[in-house]
Amino acid sequence: MIVFKTSAELRNYIDSQRNLGRSIGFIPTMGALHKGHISLINSARQSQKLTICSIFVNPAQFNDKQDFDKYPHAIADDIVLLSAAGCDVLFLPTLQEIYPNGPENAQEYHFGFLETVFEGAQRPGHFNGVGKVVAILLNMVQPDALYMGSKDYQQCAVVKNLCKQMGLADKIEFVACPTQREADGLAMSSRNRRLNEPQRALAAIIYQCLVSIQSKSILNSPFAIVAKECADLMKAKKIEPEYIAIADADSLEPLSEFDPNKKMVALIAAKVGNVRLIDNMIIN
Numbered sequence: 641m642i643v644f645k646t647s648a649e650l651r652n653y654i655d656s657q658r659n660l661g662r663s664i665g666f667i668p669t670m671g672a673l674h675k676g677h678i679s680l681i682n683s684a685r686q687s688q689k690l691t692i693c694s695i696f697v698n699p700a701q702f703n704d705k706q707d708f709d710k711y712p713h714a715i716a717d718d719i720v721l722l723s724a725a726g727c728d729v730l731f732l733p734t735l736q737e738i739y740p741n742g743p744e745n746a747q748e749y750h751f752g753f754l755e756t757v758f759e760g761a762q763r764p765g766h767f768n769g770v771g772k773v774v775a776i777l778l779n780m781v782q783p784d785a786l787y788m789g790s791k792d793y794q795q796c797a798v799v800k801n802l803c804k805q806m807g808l809a810d811k812i813e814f815v816a817c818p819t820q821r822e823a824d825g826l827a828m829s830s831r832n833r834r835l836n837e838p839q840r841a842l843a844a845i846i847y848q849c850l851v852s853i854q855s856k857s858i859l860n861s862p863f864a865i866v867a868k869e870c871a872d873l874m875k876a877k878k879i880e881p882e883y884i885a886i887a888d889a890d891s892l893e894p895l896s897e898f899d900p901n902k903k904m905v906a907l908i909a910a911k912v913g914n915v916r917l918i919d920n921m922i923i924n
């Protein structure tokens with residue numbers, strides 16, 4: 641695996657590979673990699689793409705400074721994992737490389753309604769920060785395909801919208817890869833490594849609640865009751881739900897009741913100790 645720290649070196653290499661007829665698969669990450677990220681690398685490799693992964697912990701997307709300070713860093717382990725997975729290129733830019741004029745002066749993107757619900761509502765400015773960095777990375781890498789994890793369901797919607805705003809929707813294939821889960825169902829996330837042992841053992845309740853919402857959707861149970869049952873279950877284990885919601889899976893318009901005529905997604909955000917976790921499940 642080749643590691644580049646500057647976009648100039650990266651571009652030179654990408655251009656040389658394009659001249660050889662290769663197409664580019666891109667996986668943007670913030671590092672602290674796990675099997676979920678590796679599944680994205682595998683997807684890109686399976687479609688014969690030159691596989692480029694970036695690791696950059698983007699300060700612009702953290703609305704909580706403490707969350708940014710505590711974000712796990714594991715670059716040596718990440719390099720081992722990426723090399724073993726057969727990733728071709730790691731792009732490891734500095735803050736200066738991504739934001740030469742500072743994050744606050746980078747081009748802003750807005751996502752309208754998507755900024756007002758769920759993660760958008762709970763983390764003001766978060767998606768604007770994601771938009772800034774992903775736009776910069778897409779301009780640097782100019783990939784043919786972009787691979788992102790479905791665990792960040794709303795982020796996938798935001799980035800698809802970003803590609804449209806950038807006029808890239810027809811040029812970049814957006815591939816949303818399935819959420820990878822631990823044996824007990826907990827969605828893989830870099831944040832899981834901040835859980836202590838008892839917290840880790842309890843965190844799978846989030847997944848159990850999603851499964852319960854899915855099964856209750858088939859029975860068409862009143863959603864308010866289902867959501868309260870889930871909230872009570874979490875609170876009994878000292879997990880603080882931020883939202884337990886269902887939404888139209890395409891528009892992310894929140895729904896107050898199950899609608900058998902719609903493709904729906906159930907979404908949960910909850911704090912396990914001071915670690916904020918999110919997960920989701922398509923429910924029909």
Ligand code: PAF
Nearest residue numbers: 668669670698770773792
């Ligand atoms: O999902 C992430 O890891 C980040 O939000 C992303 C897409 C790499 C942008 O910083």
